[in-house]
Amino acid sequence: MRLKYLAAAAFASASLASAPIADAYPIDCAILLCMAGGFPPSAECTAAQVEVIRRVTPWPIEPPLQLWNCPMSGGGSVPVPNLGSDGLTPEIRQYRDAVEVWELSKRSQSGSGGREVSTTAIRNFYNREGDFVRQAQSNVPSWVSAAVTTHTGNAFSSEFGNFRAILLRMQDHTGAYTTEWVRY
Numbered sequence: 001m002r003l004k005y006l007a008a009a010a011f012a013s014a015s016l017a018s019a020p021i022a023d024a025y026p027i028d029c030a031i032l033l034c035m036a037g038g039f040p041p042s043a044e045c046t047a048a049q050v051e052v053i054r055r056v057t058p059w060p061i062e063p064p065l066q067l068w069n070c071p072m073s074g075g076g077s078v079p080v081p082n083l084g085s086d087g088l089t090p091e092i093r094q095y096r097d098a099v100e101v102w103e104l105s106k107r108s109q110s111g112s113g114g115r116e117v118s119t120t121a122i123r124n125f126y127n128r129e130g131d132f133v134r135q136a137q138s139n140v141p142s143w144v145s146a147a148v149t150t151h152t153g154n155a156f157s158s159e160f161g162n163f164r165a166i167l168l169r170m171q172d173h174t175g176a177y178t179t180e181w182v183r184y
Helices: 002-018 027-036 043-056 090-098 142-152
Strands: 100-111 114-126 132-136 163-171 177-183
Touching (some): 142 163
Antiparallel strands (some): 114 132
């Protein structure tokens, strides 16, 4: 009986030794493809979505889509049509440029002069050159206000509510936007 197990183990190790080595997929390629597909349910897209959330929470915020880590040339010598000076096609640039990460915080408390409310809104986005830029904002767009109300029960500009969160917005291949709210 023991010889059967040893023979099976020897066969298994010989089979595995002759199997070709599988290359790992670059996570940023998966992020791009899954983002374009609206993060469909799959092991790869779940891993990609988790990595995006890890990159943007809590601090420092990293660019969620790091295309320089994704070898998109395919390794061939055939030139890619419509390739811009940044090495991206217009379609890929559209996904990159649609990404917005909002750092949002609100603190309200009663003070001697009434209610004191402090809000912070910082927009992180890709500029035309492809740099990931961080800018403080005095006003937020309506979609950000709506998301704050949905997730906190209070308007961003109201006197009530305390929170600290990241709001991530992405676009899929149909042009539809999806958002992720992460409170921390």
